[in-house]
Amino acid sequence: MLQNEGLRQVHDILMPHDDQTTQSSEFIPHLFYSLYQIRKDPSSSNQLETSTGFIKHRLKNCKNLIATNEECRKLLSKSVEEWQQEIHNKEKELEVKHKMLDDLGKRLQVFRERK
Missing domain, CATH: 1.20.5 (Single alpha-helices involved in coiled-coils or other helix-helix interfaces)
Incomplete structure (x- = not known):
């Protein structure tokens, strides 16, 4: 398990957990599905906003966690x-x-x- 609390939180945001049953809450599969949907129909701006909204939210949470954790920034800066x-x-x-x-x-x- 990750020893750094900040990295553990980032990991928890991005990776699926055993206790999650819906695939929509899993970041990586959702990311690939969203990119597939966007590539399939790039003209649908509403679809684009919906598909990227979830991704933006997760990435923003990760960015905030990293920004507030000095040790996390130090580890990720190498x-x-x-x-x-x-x-x-x-x-x-x-x-x-x-x-x-x-x-x-x-x-x-x-x-x-x-x-």
């Missing part, structure tokens, strides 16, 4: 390259911690054998 470097650094940290735990386990084993 580039792909920065995230790749961050992941690489975290993997290195995990390797070091794993090695430390292995070394500690070996020391404990030697200590137990001496007893």
Whole structure:
């Protein structure tokens, strides 16, 4: 689960939930259906307003959540390259911690054998 509360709220707005039974409340399928409808009949301005209204509302809510959450903005402001470097650094940290735990386990084993 997402640890950042702001990102969790954005996720909850955009992604379907198990407790939602109507597909109209799911953002991604609604987005694709709306775009399909607009492409199918671009002359229908009323259809365009109806189709995009739901999308605009959800995106506006997400924008407001991100704008009010400093940590969320900080996370989302990183580039792909920065995230790749961050992941690489975290993997290195995990390797070091794993090695430390292995070394500690070996020391404990030697200590137990001496007893």
